[in-house]
Amino acid sequence: MSDAAGGQASLQPQKGDFIAPPEVVDTDEARDALPPQEEFWRPPVRFGSVPVEKEPLGWDRRRGFRKLFPPVALPFQVVERVSFGHPTLEPNRLFWGDNLHVMRQLPTESIDLIYIDPPFFSGRQYNVIFGDQNELRSFSDIWEGGMPGYLIWLNARLYEMKRLLKKSGTIFVHCDWHASHYIKTDLDKIFGYDRLLAEIIWHKNSGGIGRTSFSKRHDIILQYSKTDDYYYDGKAVGDLREQEKGTFGGYFGVDEDGREYREVRKGGKVYKYYMDEPRNPEDVWEVAQIPERDKLERIGYPTQKPIELLQRIVNSSCPPGGVVADFFMGGGTTCVVTSGARIHRETVESSKRDGTTNQRVKRILKVDAPPRRWIGCDQSRVAVAVTVDRVMSLIEIWLCTLLLPSQLSGLLAILFVAVFCNQ
Numbered sequence: 555m556s557d558a559a560g561g562q563a564s565l566q567p568q569k570g571d572f573i574a575p576p577e578v579v580d581t582d583e584a585r586d587a588l589p590p591q592e593e594f595w596r597p598p599v600r601f602g603s604v605p606v607e608k609e610p611l612g613w614d615r616r617r618g619f620r621k622l623f624p625p626v627a628l629p630f631q632v633v634e635r636v637s638f639g640h641p642t643l644e645p646n647r648l649f650w651g652d653n654l655h656v657m658r659q660l661p662t663e664s665i666d667l668i669y670i671d672p673p674f675f676s677g678r679q680y681n682v683i684f685g686d687q688n689e690l691r692s693f694s695d696i697w698e699g700g701m702p703g704y705l706i707w708l709n710a711r712l713y714e715m716k717r718l719l720k721k722s723g724t725i726f727v728h729c730d731w732h733a734s735h736y737i738k739t740d741l742d743k744i745f746g747y748d749r750l751l752a753e754i755i756w757h758k759n760s761g762g763i764g765r766t767s768f769s770k771r772h773d774i775i776l777q778y779s780k781t782d783d784y785y786y787d788g789k790a791v792g793d794l795r796e797q798e799k800g801t802f803g804g805y806f807g808v809d810e811d812g813r814e815y816r817e818v819r820k821g822g823k824v825y826k827y828y829m830d831e832p833r834n835p836e837d838v839w840e841v842a843q844i845p846e847r848d849k850l851e852r853i854g855y856p857t858q859k860p861i862e863l864l865q866r867i868v869n870s871s872c873p874p875g876g877v878v879a880d881f882f883m884g885g886g887t888t889c890v891v892t893s894g895a896r897i898h899r900e901t902v903e904s905s906k907r908d909g910t911t912n913q914r915v916k917r918i919l920k921v922d923a924p925p926r927r928w929i930g931c932d933q934s935r936v937a938v939a940v941t942v943d944r945v946m947s948l949i950e951i952w953l954c955t956l957l958l959p960s961q962l963s964g965l966l967a968i969l970f971v972a973v974f975c976n977q
């Protein structure tokens with residue numbers, strides 16, 4: 555059989571096809587899947603007894619999380635295939651469904667980076683007005699079983715994520731003051747206490763104004779690795795040292811090639827830092843929350859995270875060409891960033907009526923980061939629809955960076971006809 559181009563017929567599943575689930579091996583969860591906990595959790599005698607379980611909440615010694623959440627093998631149905639994109643990378647995949655069941659059907663050690671932004675145990679109901687102006691329920695963050703019920707639900711998913719990560723992989727779990735302390739305790743039990751790489755504080759400069767306590771203005775992102783041989787390129791997202799000029803002590807000089815540097819003496823050693831090189835980022839991140847009236851990236855999805863936040867995570871922790879997964883995808887920020895979207899800042903000048911000029915910094919969205927592949931999953935169909943729309947709009951932005959706007963409309967028409975004919 556040959557396809558329209560005369561080559562071998564593609565074995566890729568087509569629209570409407572069902573992909574059979576992998577054979578379900580209804581064995582117990584691997585007994586050695588959790589790191590040894592005994593030593594860590596045995597409290598020193600002087601503390602008396604500490605009220606912590608040895609295993610993560612919800613874990614059964616014999617059947618793991620499968621006792622509370624039995625496996626359900628469902629076929630995936632191909633709803634849409636969009637046939638353009640990177641010439642060599644595997645296709646991206648977007649799943650609509652409960653992430654536990656989706657993850658259980660994905661292959662072990664196949665993902666480089668997982669970022670998740672699950673419900674925070676906030677006790678809130680998030681709604682979104684979408685498309686036809688009908689209000690559609692987006693997702694609920696109210697838990698009948700209280701904190702234990704929430705943790706059991708989350709732990710079963712974190713356990714599956716650990717299985718999916720490659721040995722060099724890392725996971726970022728986004729949470730806030732409601733449950734971060736409990737989540738961290740259980741992450742220690744699932745990944746290992748010494749696998750915590752960072753507790754990142756995202757200072758978002760927005761949130762409630764406190765009257766009876768300090769205003770809550772930060773989220774917490776916990777980063778764990780699967781092994782001690784993990785991928786990390788902090789300099790890919792670090793600020794240039796130029797910004798340090800005048801703010802730090804040390805000796806500033808220029809070398810024979812004309813490069814500026816700072817020299818610091820510490821403990822009898824001399825350290826030389828070049829100003830045109832990035833420094834390793836710190837664990838407190840100043841990234842502004844997307845403003846209410848923002849036109850560049852706000853899509854109206856509640857709890858949407860800024861592109862600049864995900865830029866740091868994706869570009870530092872997934873090698874170019876690697877696979878990034880977000881199993882609580884929401885409005886698809888991770889998918890957009892993984893496809894290469896980046897926010898740039900440029901200084902623009904505008905003339906005022908009195909003849910003087912005004913300078914301001916403008917944010918610009920470009921698609922110019924090295925592409926990686928992504929897997930997105932959400933149980934809300936609104937989230938899936940929003941993400942599809944957002945990723946598709948990147949083509950337009952990408953073309954804008956290559957072409958003049960006048961050349962663009964014709965090309966877009968051709969491209970979209972090609973895309974839709976191809977399905």
Ligand SMILES: C[S@@+](CC[C@H](N)C(=O)[O-])C[C@H]1O[C@@H](n2cnc3c(N)ncnc32)[C@H](O)[C@@H]1O
Pocket residue numbers: 651652653654671672673692693855856857858859860881882883884885886887888931932933934937
């Ligand atoms: C906080 S939002 C994510 C927002 C996202 N980071 C963004 O930038 O737009 C959490 C998402 O998780 C989804 N969700 C909650 N439980 C889920 C589950 N069991 N499986 C899949 N998605 C789930 C909700 O529908 C919601 O869209």
